[in-house]
Amino acid sequence: RNAYRSGNMDDALENAKKLVENYSDTYESYVWLGQVQSDRYELDDAIKTLKKSIELNPDSYNAYSLLMGHHIAAGTQVMLPEEKRDEELGTKYGDELIRTRGxxxxxxxxxxxxxxxxxxxEKAKPLYEKSIQKRKGLSSEGTAYLVSGHNFMFGGDLITARERYAKAIKLTKTPNDWFNLNYYLLVSYMFDNDYIGAIEHIDKIEQALESKDFDEVSLLGRKATIHWQKMACYAHNQMEEDAYGALEQNLKFSKT
Structure with a gap:
C-alpha cells in the first residue's frame, strides 16, 4: 500500500489488481481494489468490484461503507455524479452497516x-443517540456529541445543541480542538441572532486562552481570530465603536 499512501495511484491500481489475481477467493482483496478504483474516479468499476466482495462475504462492512459513500456524502469519499446518486440505495447500504456492526x-x-x-x-435524533451510547469512553465520543449538536441546532433546539457542544468541548484533548469546537458553540448564538450571547461566549474563550498551552504564535493567531469574531458580532448589533475597536485588536494581533 506504499504506492497508495504516496499518491502513486497508477502503481496502487496495478498492485491492487495483482492482489485480486493472487487472492481471488478473499473478499478483502476486492475491498482494497474497490477503494483504489473509487479514489481514481473509476466508479463503475469500483461498484462491480465491491459487489464482488459482498458476494464473497455478505458481511463485508468496508464494501458497504464505500458503496454507501458513492451515493451519500461521507467525509472525503469520492461520490458518483449527482445524476447517478441514489439516496435510497445509499440508505440501504447504511442499514447493512448497522446490521454488520451494530x-x-x-x-x-x-x-x-x-x-x-x-x-x-427528528429521524436523525435516535440514531445520533445510539452513536453516542456506542462511543462512550472512546476517542470518537466527542465527535458523536458534536454532530448531534449540529442536528439539534439546525432542528431549532439551540439549548440542547449548546449542551451537546459543551460536552464535546469537555472531551477535547488538545488546545486546537478546544478552540475549534468552541466555534460551533459561538455559531449557535449567531444562528439564533443572539449576538450579545455570542460576544459573552467569545469573552469566555478569550479569558481561557492563556491557560490552554498554545505556543506563542498560535496564541496570537487565536487572539486575532476571536477579535475578528467580536467585530462581526458588534457590527451585526450596530455597535459601531466596539466593532472598530475589535477590528483594531484583530489587526494588532495579526501583525505581531
Missing amino acids: DHGLPYHLKANVYRQRGEF
Missing part, C-alpha cells in the same frame, strides 16, 4: 447524517 457507533452516525442532510432532524 455494536459500533459509526454506522448509526452515518445513517443519521442521511436524515440530517434531508432536513429530517
Whole structure:
C-alpha cells in the first residue's frame, strides 16, 4: 500500500489488481481494489468490484461503507455524479452497516447524517443517540456529541445543541480542538441572532486562552481570530465603536 499512501495511484491500481489475481477467493482483496478504483474516479468499476466482495462475504462492512459513500456524502469519499446518486440505495447500504456492526457507533452516525442532510432532524435524533451510547469512553465520543449538536441546532433546539457542544468541548484533548469546537458553540448564538450571547461566549474563550498551552504564535493567531469574531458580532448589533475597536485588536494581533 506504499504506492497508495504516496499518491502513486497508477502503481496502487496495478498492485491492487495483482492482489485480486493472487487472492481471488478473499473478499478483502476486492475491498482494497474497490477503494483504489473509487479514489481514481473509476466508479463503475469500483461498484462491480465491491459487489464482488459482498458476494464473497455478505458481511463485508468496508464494501458497504464505500458503496454507501458513492451515493451519500461521507467525509472525503469520492461520490458518483449527482445524476447517478441514489439516496435510497445509499440508505440501504447504511442499514447493512448497522446490521454488520451494530455494536459500533459509526454506522448509526452515518445513517443519521442521511436524515440530517434531508432536513429530517427528528429521524436523525435516535440514531445520533445510539452513536453516542456506542462511543462512550472512546476517542470518537466527542465527535458523536458534536454532530448531534449540529442536528439539534439546525432542528431549532439551540439549548440542547449548546449542551451537546459543551460536552464535546469537555472531551477535547488538545488546545486546537478546544478552540475549534468552541466555534460551533459561538455559531449557535449567531444562528439564533443572539449576538450579545455570542460576544459573552467569545469573552469566555478569550479569558481561557492563556491557560490552554498554545505556543506563542498560535496564541496570537487565536487572539486575532476571536477579535475578528467580536467585530462581526458588534457590527451585526450596530455597535459601531466596539466593532472598530475589535477590528483594531484583530489587526494588532495579526501583525505581531
